[in-house]
Amino acid sequence: MQIAAALGGMAVSNGQSGMIHALAHTVGSKYGIPHGITIAILLPHCR
Numbered sequence: 001m002q003i004a005a006a007l008g009g010m011a012v013s014n015g016q017s018g019m020i021h022a023l024a025h026t027v028g029s030k031y032g033i034p035h036g037i038t039i040a041i042l043l044p045h046c047r
């Protein structure tokens with residue numbers, strides 16, 4: 001599990017996905033939408 005978490009962190013860091021995850025946390029918590037769904041909605045608008 002630690003290896004998987006480390007690999008996931010490296011993928012997120014190298015994928016330049018900081019902006020979309022920050023937006024997804026804010027929008028998802030405000031409207032009660034799961035994080036992955038929020039990312040899927042925002043992804044086409046953040047690339």
Ligand SMILES: [Fe+2]
Pocket residue numbers: 021024035
């Ligand atoms: Fe995230």
